[in-house]
Amino acid sequence: EAPLEGSDARFLHRFEVDPADLGSLKGLGSEEFRDVQVIVFHKWDTTREWLSTVQAEAGSFTTHGSQMKSWNPMNRDCLYYLENYSGALDAPGEWFLDRSGWLYYRPLQGEDMATAEVISARLPCLMEFQGEVDSPERWVRHIQFEGLTFRHTEFRIPAEGLRPAQAAMSVEASAILADGVEGIQLLGCAVEHIGTSGLWFRKACRNVRVEKTRIFDVGIGGVRIGETGLVPEAVRTGFVTIDNCIIHSGGRIMPAAVGVWIGHSADNAITHCDVADFYYTAVSVGWRWGYDNSGAKRNRIEHNHLHHLGYRVLSDMGGVYTLGPSEGTRVCHNVIHDVFSTRYGGWGLYPDEGSTGILFENNLVYDVQDGCFHQHYGRENVVRNNIFAFSRQGQIAVTRAEEHLSFTFERNLVYWDSGTLLGYPGWGNGAKVEMGNNLYWRAGGAAFDFNGKSWDEWRSDGRDSGSLIADPLFVDPEARDFRLRTGSPAAEIGFVPFDSSAAGVYGDAAWRALAESTQFPEPYAVENAR
Known part of the structure; x- marks a missing residue:
């Protein structure tokens, strides 16, 4: 990276890659290669920039973009791909529009172009509410939308590209955008095939409800609630309910986007999605790194089915991710599985920097990369009565040791067949975690330790009073049936069985079948991932 001559804000980025990767660029004219975009995956971010120069045979190209962040730069370990040129048109379902107006498309198997419907979106936004944010008496109120379908918006990559930002919050475009509203309802609707984000209840939105709505095939995120900055409480978004919704297949243009994002906003409920x-x-x-004031309080993330995330192209993610002081927030009765990262950080429950005062209870988490539960750093969270199973690496992880109580870990069932029980360096550095009345079992009764300590040594330090090493007697853990058989020792630690089948959408059979109809690919195979 080097400053771009004549600009204080733009930087030159030079990439060196295997020349074979650039073989499809050979033969492009100077104008054609400037239409090529590179998309780079670095940890939890993505960067999208236009190519400026190419030396295909030498395996190098340059771009212009914003200055890289010191804590998350593009480097040699990053995945990347190139798009928006004719040589990349190599798979069914892909298309390319050249500057002369010719549209090239490779049909899907069985697709008849004589009868195919082809839609080119023109509008970036389909519906916008604009109440006067600072004057509640002039907010937009009490409008209900029922049974409507909102489809097809366009999102064009700007000339400066797309700079990296966590959760893709650098882009504000949404198909439905609301500021200054109260009592708005979307019931039984659909928001589909969207180049932008689906819904954003941004500034001064209160008592909003979205129910039994499908958000599908979106370029950025599914639903956004609140703002990235902490505004006065009188005009702060809150009391938004997203219930019984299907939110599938997002991040198609900005892969770092999330399904549901809540910023500095309180008293929201994400339920049965x-x-x-x-x-x-x-x-x-939450949107506060550390322990300073946060507006994200008393949010409820309950009875959701959260799954098939990451696909090994990004890192540092979770089924549920939290930031900052969040007193009164409940993350309960969720089922989370199939969360896989590229390098690290495919976690089920992930309280990140400063997460405080959160209850994680009655969740089922299984088949994740390196921790069913991972706390980076935080204060006085409670992890109670959960089932954690089959993380590929450490089952329960903590990164930073702090002087205060990090979290309480009680009445949990932990079951695994690979990796360690305890992951990340916090355990060895003295993280303060109150542990008791848990049950641990490695499949087949295989031996394991507690961060290098035997069971007796671990308990002599005052940890895990009332805990057991015993087979919990799940009905069929290999088939991921975590119901308890009669006689399970889980009762001895005070574990209270819960019905994980209640997570996810509810209602008529057709609606539930629609949630099950999405096809999920296998995670990508990444060579030399570190």
Whole structure:
């Protein structure tokens, strides 16, 4: 990276790659290669920039973009791909529009172009509410939309590209955008085939309800609630309910986007939703790194089915991700599975920097990368009565040790067949975690330790009073049936069984079948991932 001559804000980025990767660029004219975009995956971010120069045989190209962040730059370990040129048109379902107006398309198997419907979106936004944010008496109120379908918006990549930003919050475009509203309802609607985000209840939105609505095939995020900045409480978005919704297949233009994002906003409920097929996090709550004041309080993330995330193209993600002081927030009765990262951080429950005062209870988390539960750093969270199973690496992880109580871990069932029980360096650095009345079992009764300590040594330090090492007697863990058989020792630790089948959407059979109809690919195979 080097400053771009004549600009204080733009930088030159030089990439060196295997020349074979650039073989499809050979033969492009100077104008054609300037239409090519590179998309780079770096940890939890993505960067999208236009090519400026190419030396295909030498395996190098340059772009112009914003200055890289020191804590998350593009580097040699990043995945990337190139698009928007004719040589990339190599798979069914792909299309390319050249500057002369010719549209090239490779049909899907069985698709008849004589009868195919082809839609080119023109509008970036389909519906916008604009009440006067600072004058509640002039807010837009009490409008109900029922049974409507909102489809097809366009999102064009700007000339400066798309700079990296967590959760893709650098782009504000949404198909439905609301500021200064109260009592708005979307019931039984659909928001589909969207180049932008689906819904954003942004500034001064209160008592909004979205119910039994499908948000599908979106370029950025599914639903956004609140703002990235902390505004006065009188005009702060809150009391938004997203219930019984299907939110699938997002991040198609900005892969770092999330299914549901809550910023500085309180008293919201995300309940009985099915959120899946995103390259990053399903539900993100809070927008404060550290312990300073946060507006994200008393949010409820309950009875959701959150699954098929990451696909090994990004890192540092969770089924539920939290940030900052969040007193009164409840993350309960969710089912989370199939969360896989590229390098690290495919977690089920992920309280990140400063997460405080959150209850994680009655969740089922299984088949994740490196921790069913991972706390980076936080204060006085409670992790109670959960089932954690089959993380590929450490089952329960903590990164940073702090002087205060990080979290309480009690009445949980932990079951695994690979990796360690305890992951990340916080355990060895003295993280303060109150542990008791838990049950641990490695499949087949295989031996394991507690961060290098035997069971007796671990308990001699005052940890895990009332806990057991015993087979919980799940009905069929290999088939991911985590119901308890009669005689399970889980009762001895005070574990209270819960019905995980209640997570996700509810109602008529057709609606539930629609949630199950999305096809999920296998996670990508990444060579030399570190």
